[in-house]
Amino acid sequence: MTSRYRHVRGLRHITAGMGCAIGALIVATPALAQESVPPQGTGIAASSDPAADDIVVTGIRASIASAAAQKRDSSGILDAISSEDLGKFPDANVAESLQRIPGVAIDRNNGEGQSVTVRGLGPQFNTVLFNGRSFASDNFNRSFSFDLIPAELISGAQVYKSAQAPLQSGGIGATINIQTPRPLDLQGFKGIFTAKALYEKNSEKFTPQLFGLLSDTFADGRLGLLGSISYQKRIASVDSVSNGGYLPNTTVGPTSAPLFTNVYAPRNQDVGNARDARTRLGATLVAQYEASDTLTFTVDGLYNKFKSDSTTRALGSWFEPSSYTAAAIDSNRTITSLTTNGNADFISSGAVRETTTWEAGGNVEWKPSDQFKMTLDATWSRAKNAGGGKSYFAVIGSPSTYSFQQAENGGIGSTSGYGAGVLTNPALGRTHIAGVNGNDITEKVTEYRWNNEFKPEGGIVKALRFGLARTTRDKNNVPITSADDVGCIYCGYPTLADPSLLSSFTMNSLGAKSGSVPLTFLTFDPRAYLNFLTSAAATSALDSAQKLAPGTTAARYARANGYAVTPQPSARVKETVYASYADVDFESTIGNMPLFVNVGARYEYTELSSFGQQRQLVDLTPTGGNPPTDPTIYVGVFDSTSGLAVSRQSSYSNFLPNANVRLNLTPKLQARVAAYQTLTRPAIGDLAPTFNTDTLRPATLSANGGNTELKPYRANNADLSVEWYPTRTTTLSAAVFYKKISDFIVQSFGIERLPILNAGNAQGVRLPAGGLITQVGGQFFGEFSVRRPRNAQSLEIKGLELNLVHTLDWLPGVLSGFGVQANATFVSTNRDFDVNQIGQSFAAEGIGNSQNGTVFYEKYGISARIAYNRRERFLRQLAGGSGNEPIFVRDYGQFDGSVAVNVTPAVQVFVEGTNLFNAKYFTTGRFDNQLLTYQNFGPRYDAGVRFSF
DSSP, X not given: OOHHHHHHHHHHHHHHHHHHHHHHHHHHHHHHTTSOOOOTTSOOOOBOOSSOOOOOOOHHHHHHHHHHHHHHHBSSSEEXXXXXXXXXXXXXXXXXXXXXXXXXXXXXXXXXXXXXXXXTBOGGGEEEEETTEEOOOSSSSSOOOGGGSOGGXXXXXXXXXXXXXXXXXXXXXXXXXXEOOOHHHHOSOEEEEEEEEEEETTTTEXXXXXXXXXXXXXXXXXXXXXXXXXXXXXXXXXXXXXXXXEEEEEEESOTTSOSEEEEEEEOEEEEEEEEEEEEEEEEEEEEEEEEETTEEEEEEEEEEEEEEEEEEEEEEEEOOGGGEEEEEEOTTOBEEEEEEEEEEEEEEEEEEEEEEEEEEEEEEEEOSSSSEEEEEEEEEEXXXXXXXXXXXXEEEEEEEEEEEEOOOTTOOOEEEOOOTTTTTOGGGOEEEEEEEEOEEEEEEEEEEEEEEEEOOSSSSEEEEEEEEEEEEEEEEEEEEEOOHHHHTTTTTOOSBOOGGGEEEEEOOOOOOSSOOOOOEEEEEOHHHHHHHHTSHHHHHHHHHHTTOOTTHHHHHHHHHTTTOOEEOOOEXXXXXXXXXXXXXXXXXXXTTEEEXXXXXXXXXEEEEEXXXXXXXXXXXXXXXXXXXXXXXXXXXXXXXXXXXXXEEEEEEEEXXXXXXXXXXXXXXXXXXXXXXXXXEOOOHHHHSOOEEEEEEETTEEEEEEOOTTOOOEEEEEEEEEEEEEEETTEEEEEEEEEEEEESOEEEEEEEEEEEEOOOOOTTOOOOOSBTTEEEETTEEEEEEEEEEEEEOOOEEEEEEEEEEEEEOTTSOGGGGGEEEEEEEEEEEESOOOXXXXXXXXXXXXXXXXXXXXXXXXXXXXXXXXXXXXXEOOEEEEEEETTTTEEEEEOOEEEEEEEEEEEEETTEEEEEEEESTTOOEEEEEOSSTTSEEEEEEOOOEEEEEEEEEO
């Protein structure tokens, strides 16, 4: 099918869809024509533009008043946040500000807010717009990474919880619109400069953060220019204890005399420190020209460069089930303690996320009269994470016995009993795994929108809107790694490492309530280690240890060009959405109570093309040696490095009606009802026609693949809320919501038997049949647990949101500066996870209650706040880790605070703190004593000065 034909077909679809939408609205109109037009002065207002104009505010109270006005006057159910002044957002991170909104919770990356969950639905269920436009992201799914955008560049954000026809679809949870300032809204000259120093408690490092903004208008206020730039540097240090997962239904101990059967066995325990050097450079440029009273042109652009360079040094303790010499279990049949023979692993790993984002857009607004407005908008954005070939994982180990004791009383698991000198003597270190990896992920987004609004004079119809849109996403994922053939050349600790590579490393105290682990162990430079492994001395030693012909190992490295990285089979997904919409606003009265009704519909036609290369696994072999040097791992052999090209095309359409009703019970009290249909499209990565192996071990053979036939999630939604606004800065509201989501996509596992040659290693040692290696006649198979996304059953989500915002202006004197913000969200589902059901294939992820509270003070030039955010335990992943078991996040609560003092009207000094009391982050397995992750982010503080011109 040619590109031109596809575009013509798409236009036919959206034209037909607009006709259906307008027809539905015409049918709905007579039912509302029963009451007269509301009297003047009722205070009814409706925001007709989903990306409403910025409201310039200063101070906490003005920010609260702006957010309350947007919520009160919106067409649908909405919450908002506004900057306290130009370049001054409530928190250092946009996501951390959004979590103050009812129903919103966040996920963190190294202590910094990165993604948003709304009403229990994770990042992939929330559409994020940038100035009302679709925006490129740096990952291979649909979630938006808020840590890419400096908070200073943002003027406000709206969270649309009920659907409105002009809004882009995709957000069953919510649609979040992030706004940047516009010069014609500011009028006149404005200048901001902020400088601050950030201090990380864990890393004990100071780093700079700078921000500047200039805006001015010319030609009698008809021409406006605005530019801003932000630079941030951060050096985070995160201490952690982690476990790859608990293996269910496992037999531990010697095969001939097992200690226990059918138990949950811990895969490993790693103790380490990750040091993350982050830099973020962002800039915006906006030009506006009001050519006449009826015609305005806007062009704008954004540039953002974000780099996270994380290095981890860790001590790993591997618990191979067959190597246990002693163990104990609890009533849930979870291993609570063990002693095993293994290797103390000195792990050196690193990960690089290096994202460059560009965005450019143009907008023309034509308003020939007070009754009609037409807007043309075009945007292009591109995000590329150039992390391919920049991450690594390498291990040097020392043979040892050691023991493990499970975590107790909110602490960490203990490891002890290592052999003499194992953790400190470089001469005992032996070679093991090494490899280089990473992905280049690129997304390009183009979007064109044609929006129209007509406001007739008189009658109950107050506004009619209609429009067309076309959005194209083109996302590409290219793994760039060292060759598969070299990653496990030294698996099994076959030779001694060069002692000069190893040096001692001591971690800070983990700050755990209980549990004990070694804090001093050996570490090494991974690049020097890779050079050693390819040296003549090392390759000759391996040939000798594995009884290979001289030069065999060197020849393998020569074929692969050592650890040089090359692009591997990639995946690409291109998606084009053609959309048309129409909606109408009605105003009337019911018993002298003003009534506002917004009804609309959106029709979308989606075309999808998926491309990829699949490599076929042809064999599994033992590691080198006779017997194999490491019986706990297999080596995969593939048919080629390029893979077989695969492509798929599909299409589907959706009709999405919505209705939003607002009734003013009194001038300050209003009720809302909303009913609407929404959808969320499958994650881009899930649509890719790929197949990848994950774990190749005797106890675990796992792989994952995509599914090009996935259908979108579809939801029927209903909301009811009551809102009271006694003053500009006081809001009391309660909302209940219900969502029934069908075609829910789950990552389900199935056993797939992959044929293997079983040709054996270089010494002729083959894999014996048994366990996950089966034999039928003369053919051998590996029985893989393969995770694939599939459309499954439906689920229901119910929730309650409570919200209070109040300034204590009525108190006398100095006390009148106080105020409070508090909200709580309670969410439940009919698809909870049952810890007693093994192999459960469907459960709602991300569902959990949350609470937020802020006490602030603003008076006499002093502005201060203390905020607390808490998210209760929730299921993060239904099946993850080595055992494909559930992963839960424990309750997490964090205090943040700030104080600012106006030295002069133009100069302000401030101090801010994040995670003031050093809250720790935990994840667990099926049972709460199955600790998977413990992370100590540490608090961070910053102090600085802000100049306003």
